[in-house]
Amino acid sequence: MRDGLATHLAALWRYGLVLSGNRDVAEDLVQATCLRALERRSQFQPGTRLDRWLFSILHSIWINEVRARVVRQGAGFVDAELALVVDGGREIETNILASQMLTEIGRLPEAQRETVLLVYAEGYSYREAADHLNVPIGTIMSRLAVAREKLAQATGDRPAKEEDETRDRDERR
Amino acid sequence: MNDADRHPDEELVAFLDDELASEKARDIVDAARTDSDLRERLAFLDSGGRLVLPALDAILDAAPHERLQGLLAAAIARQADDPVPIVSSTATRPSPWQRLGWGQLAAAAAVLLVIGGATGGLIASNFGPADQTEVVTVGHENWRQAVAEYWLLTTADTLAIAPTPDVAREQLALAGRGLGLDLDKAAAPPPALSFRGAQLFDFQGRPLTQIAYIDPDHGPIAYCIIKTGNPKETGLTDETLDGFNIVHWASGGHSRMLIGRAPPETLRAYAEQFAASAG
Structure with a gap:
């Protein structure tokens, strides 16, 4: 269990950061998750994925014990915080792009951010993400569709349909 | 209605994510062959996901x-300590001097820094007061616990004989060197307390000094200082361990405690004088 926890610390921290937009809250979530996992290690079922179990614990701690307080105290300018994480490597083009994309991901609502992380970075299937977040699979599909559209718009591409509609409106004036 | 309208974004994104049932996926592939709007929409939505993973x-x-490894080490240390009750018979416990390695204390110190850092109390209050207390005390509680258990063996008779002034000076000089402190100045006792000796211990590789006093009204009292290297300053804090009253604080890279059976208000008044003399 301890070795397994050590393997997943960075992923847990990233999950906490994407949820909270605050590195210190992210660290606190990691530690609380470690403590709870150690306390409840007898509940972990061998043969199942430890990372998914740990993510469930972190999600539960965030929702039930931390989220309201963090939001109430005004922490979590998520877009800035996510981008700052990789700002150290600004001179590298890929880091500039990563930083821009993180800013845009950070501007998504929390539910979309979380779903994007789980499916696109952590490899959750739609069904697994739905189970993890306790929502219908259609909600996962909807969150990802909206998120992809926003990210595509923000990173330069504009939808053909929208451009046509804008041009049509302008021509009618 | 064209094919882009017939296939909502949810379906197209699921197609891109390889999450669409094969029959529907084939339908989209067939439609995209002849529908440029649909192809553009697919390309647009695809661009929205392209950089997500590298970012x-x-x-x-x-x-x-x-830092994360330190947090895990602190969690393991705390979890390992949990089954041990704070107040119990010393006979059944392993020696507290050996119970916790310094690596674990260092990890716990990292937790202290995290909690005392830039978050201004936000983190400290995240898990409620009970959990917070446990996290904060995970490292330092153990050296105080060790002192408390050792101090249980001390009676007024143990401290009946006062060292001569020369011996007292030598003891304080030796104990002070271990800590990097001038104890003649930094441990000036309140007038009511009578000096009964200073000893230098080793707590898991860290110098720990115990200066013993007799209070004419309340018996043995010890002023203990451990070198932690942690620059965090903490104010006077009351505590009870193994039936003793304790006041502890930290300053200048040292954690300090006063322990005895004097009432808490008396002990606190003494602690304020020790803290003032330490600067």
């Missing part, structure tokens, strides 16, 4: 790996 993986690369 999120950049966060992994930037994670504070050493």
Whole structure:
């Protein structure tokens, strides 16, 4: 269990950061998750994925014990915080792009951010993400569709349909 | 209605994510052959996901790996300590001097820094007061516990004979060297207390000094200082361990405590004088 926890610390921290937009809250979530996992290690079922179990614990701690307080105290300018994480490597083009994309991901609502992380970075299937977040699979599909559209718009591409509609409106004036 | 309208974005994104049932996926592939709007929409939505993974993986690369390992070590140390009750018979417990390695204390100190850092109490209150207390005390509680258990063996008779002034000076000089402190100045006792000797111990590789006094009204009292190297300052804090009253605080890279059976208000008044003399 301890070795397994050590393997997943960075992923847990990233999950906490994407949820909270605050590195210190992210660290606190990691530690609380470690403590709870150690306390409840007898509940972990061998043969199942430890990372998914740990993510469930972190999600539960965030929702039930931390989220309201963090939001109430005004922490979590998520877009800035996510981008700052990789700002150290600004001179590298890929880091500039990563930083821009993180800013845009950070501007998504929390539910979309979380779903994007789980499916696109952590490899959750739609069904697994739905189970993890306790929502219908259609909600996962909807969150990802909206998120992809926003990210595509923000990173330069504009939808053909929208451009046509804008041009049509302008021509009618 | 064209094919882009017939296939909502949810379906197209599921197609791109390989999450669409094969029959529906074939339908989209067939439609895209003849529908340029649909192809453009697919390309647009695809562009929205293209950089997501490398961007999120950049966060992994930037994670504070050493700090996270420290947090895990602190969680393991705390979890390992949990089954041990704070107040119980000393006979059944392993020696507290050996119970916790300094690596674990250092990890716990990292937790203290995290909690005392830039978050201004936000983090401290995240898990409620009970949990917070446990996290904060995970490291330092153990050296105080060790002192408390050792101090249980001390009676007024143990301290009946006062050292000569020369011996007292030598004891304080030796104990002070271990800590990097001038104890003649830094441990000036309240007038009511009578000096009964200073000893230098080793707590898991860290110098720990215990200066013993007799209070004419309340018996043995010890002023203990351990070198932690942690610059965090903490104010006077009351505590009870093994039936003793304790006041502890930290300053200048040292954690300090006063322990005895004097009433809490008396002990606190003494602690204020020790803290003032330590600067």
